[in-house]
Amino acid sequence: MKHDVTLTVNGRVHRMVVESHRTLLEVLRGELKLFGARESCGMSLCGACTTLVDGLPVSSCSYLAARANGRSIITIEGLGRPGALHPVQEAFLAHGAFQCSYCTPGMVLTAACLLEENPAPSVDEIKEYMAGNLCRCASYGEIVEAVQAAAGQMPGASAPRGPLRAGAVQEDGHGDGC
Amino acid sequence: MRPFDLLQPATVDEAVALLAQHGEDARLLGGGAMLTILLRQRLVAPRYLINVADIPGLNAISSDHNTLRLGAASTLRAIERSDTIRARCPVLAEALRSVGNIRVRNVATIGGHLAHADVHLDLPPVLCALGASVVVLGRHGDRHFSLDELFVGYYETCLAPTEMIAAVDVPTPPPGLQGVYLKYCSLSPNDWPTVGVAAFLRADGERIAEARIVVGSVSPRPLRLTEAEDLLRGERLNSGAVAEVARRYGRAADPLPDIRGSEDYKRRVTEVYVRRAVEAAATRAGLA
Numbered sequence: 022m023k024h025d026v027t028l029t030v031n032g033r034v035h036r037m038v039v040e041s042h043r044t045l046l047e048v049l050r051g052e053l054k055l056f057g058a059r060e061s062c063g064m065s066l067c068g069a070c071t072t073l074v075d076g077l078p079v080s081s082c083s084y085l086a087a088r089a090n091g092r093s094i095i096t097i098e099g100l101g102r103p104g105a106l107h108p109v110q111e112a113f114l115a116h117g118a119f120q121c122s123y124c125t126p127g128m129v130l131t132a133a134c135l136l137e138e139n140p141a142p143s144v145d146e147i148k149e150y151m152a153g154n155l156c157r158c159a160s161y162g163e164i165v166e167a168v169q170a171a172a173g174q175m176p177g178a179s180a181p182r183g184p185l186r187a188g189a190v191q192e193d194g195h196g197d198g199c
Numbered sequence: 200m201r202p203f204d205l206l207q208p209a210t211v212d213e214a215v216a217l218l219a220q221h222g223e224d225a226r227l228l229g230g231g232a233m234l235t236i237l238l239r240q241r242l243v244a245p246r247y248l249i250n251v252a253d254i255p256g257l258n259a260i261s262s263d264h265n266t267l268r269l270g271a272a273s274t275l276r277a278i279e280r281s282d283t284i285r286a287r288c289p290v291l292a293e294a295l296r297s298v299g300n301i302r303v304r305n306v307a308t309i310g311g312h313l314a315h316a317d318v319h320l321d322l323p324p325v326l327c328a329l330g331a332s333v334v335v336l337g338r339h340g341d342r343h344f345s346l347d348e349l350f351v352g353y354y355e356t357c358l359a360p361t362e363m364i365a366a367v368d369v370p371t372p373p374p375g376l377q378g379v380y381l382k383y384c385s386l387s388p389n390d391w392p393t394v395g396v397a398a399f400l401r402a403d404g405e406r407i408a409e410a411r412i413v414v415g416s417v418s419p420r421p422l423r424l425t426e427a428e429d430l431l432r433g434e435r436l437n438s439g440a441v442a443e444v445a446r447r448y449g450r451a452a453d454p455l456p457d458i459r460g461s462e463d464y465k466r467r468v469t470e471v472y473v474r475r476a477v478e479a480a481a482t483r484a485g486l487a
């Protein structure tokens with residue numbers, strides 16, 4: 022069965038037709054050519070495919086694209102822009118929080134959400150929130166350091182802006198990212 | 200995934216009508232965290248999926264004086280973060296923090312969680328101990344089942360193929376009932392439980408007025424031994440009685456050997472975790 026859907030991806034509105042059995046990950050990579058979300062386990066275990074749907078991290082490998090109709094989707098491509106990176110992205114660079122970087126988009130998006138919810142998480146809170154994002158290169162120490170460092174840099178930590186939940190910004194062009 | 204048609208009813212009545220129409224050719228879709236895996240592995244191949252997760256209002260969490268009602272489409276994360284749940288059923292919120300990972304909890308629904316009826320679920324022991332029940336809709340109208348009635352065996356519930364869970368009702372715990380959920384994972388720390396124990400105690404002065412102990416993952420249905428609970432009732436907390444209760448649960452456990460441990464190992468872990476859970480509940484109830 023085909024579904025007419027409207028997906029707002031990184032602030033850009035896409036009207037498209039998706040089949041019932043397509044996952045959000047297939048649509049992002051196959052149709053929209055956004056390759057930041059990757060597939061690894063395909064079973065909600067690893068976090069390589071992490072995508073924000075209405076501001077919440079989900080496994081796009083296991084989320085039906087048709088369910089995303091009318092929702093706001095943010096992938097790593099929409100979190101920051103070259104020259105205007107998200108604080109979490111800056112911190113990952115500064116702390117060398119990756120080796121191969123396969124896990125990095127998922128790690129960064131999950132960390133960005135954590136900091137939206139909890140602007141000053143403890144190390145244990147970081148580990149608990151991010152336990153479902155696996156890094157095969159075991160950069161965990163640097164990742165936790167980077168998230169802690171980013172916590173101090175989040176803009177407007179006192180006034181929640183909810184940018185990760187941002188709806189449509191404009192029909193084409195870029196969203197305001199985060 | 201083999202192609203299927205995703206049907207998106209706007210109300211529970213429509214969902215129930217679609218179930219009646221398509222019968223065994225249809226499957227309900229909750230958060231889909233589990234079902235999409237089963238679909239990809241071709242363990243199930245329905246022609247229709249009926250999406251109940253996005254039915255407006257079915258994710259409501261509401262309460263009156265006696266009952267907390269969780270709409271079947273409430274996500275595990277929404278329940279975990281609900282102020283009402285944290286205030287009235289803190290053990291449920293605590294147990295939820297250990298379920299899978301954040302992405303699973305953001306999509307998985309309480310209806311799908313219970314309907315899946317895997318013995319390794321974290322919430323059934325807690326919800327059984329709290330006396331929760333499910334509201335079921337289908338061709339036969341409304342039906343209510345206690346969780347004890349709902350769970351029949353491995354991956355099996357008492358629901359007819361044309362029925363859906365519409366809500367979960369949790370009675371407000373009586374004042375003074377204090378508990379814990381202790382989860383043991385023999386693989387990674389955010390794995391499904393090897394053994395999960397919910398223990399609740401209520402104190403009357405220095406004596407135990409009430410004990411509720413339910414163990415998950417080690418038998419075809421959540422394991423509750425009322426005769427063992429009775430050994431504690433009316434008594435002061437004493438290590439001999441707690442050890443005997445724990446031994447009885449260990450003996451009654453009937454676990455399947457798997458990558459998380461042998462039968463014998465799981466029985467022993469059951470005994471140790473029942474003891475620790477009762478001790479922790481006693482501390483919270485002011486008995487230790």
Ligand SMILES: Cc1cc2nc3c(=O)[nH]c(=O)nc-3n(C[C@H](O)[C@H](O)[C@H](O)COP(=O)(O)OP(=O)(O)OC[C@H]3O[C@@H](n4cnc5c(N)ncnc54)[C@H](O)[C@@H]3O)c2cc1C
Nearest residue numbers: 229230231232233234299308310311312314320321364391
């Ligand atoms: C990677 C991963 C790790 C997990 N780890 C844990 C863990 O540590 N502890 C734990 O307790 N659980 C764990 N779970 C399971 C999770 O908690 C949910 O139980 C599971 O995802 C099912 O919920 P769902 O809403 O996704 O249901 P779905 O996957 O949509 O459906 C599951 C089943 O329920 C049926 N169903 C759905 N909604 C209803 C309804 N309203 N009425 C009747 N039937 C319905 C479906 O037809 C299907 O048979 C894990 C799941 C995954 C994918």
Ligand code: FES
Nearest residue numbers: 061062063068082
């Ligand atoms: S690929 Fe989706 S969680 Fe691993």
Ligand code: FES
Nearest residue numbers: 120122156157158
């Ligand atoms: S950097 Fe290689 S998987 Fe994390």
